[in-house]
Amino acid sequence: MEKALFPRAARAGARVRQGDALPLDPERVQAYWILARVFALQLRWNDLELTLANAQKNVPDDLRPLYEASQGLLQAGKDYQRAEGYARKYLSQNAEGEEPDAADGHRLLGLLLEREGRKPEALAEIQTALRLRSNFKAAKEDLKRLED
16 A cells, blocks of 8 residues: 555655654654655655665665665656666665565666666566566566567
8 A cells, every 4th residue: 555655645746754754763664765765756866865864874774765765766767877776775685574575676676777778787687586586477577578
């Protein structure tokens, strides 16, 4: 349900502040990744960078805010290079618990590289995602599209 709400809130121009989402426990990651996604969708660069910096400071072992920022920029269709950097940093550390796993991260990176026109690199990332999770339906569809 959370993912379904992000695009609508962002397109509606919802004004969100960090202070609204982090009043109880700044050491929990969920508020950071929600804010990162929203700020990326709204192209609010200063808020996005502040959120990612605070997440890194307060919850350094969980990089999901980077994944969500990257996903938001992909969805917004903007600044793929920035999003690529976030995705690569996300992949530098093992995911926690039910976070998007490495297969998700490699697929995301592949989609970003595709948007940047770097098809061979995109194809390699999608293939990596499938090696990590052979039943990854979305990655199989991406692979078919990239190979055509």
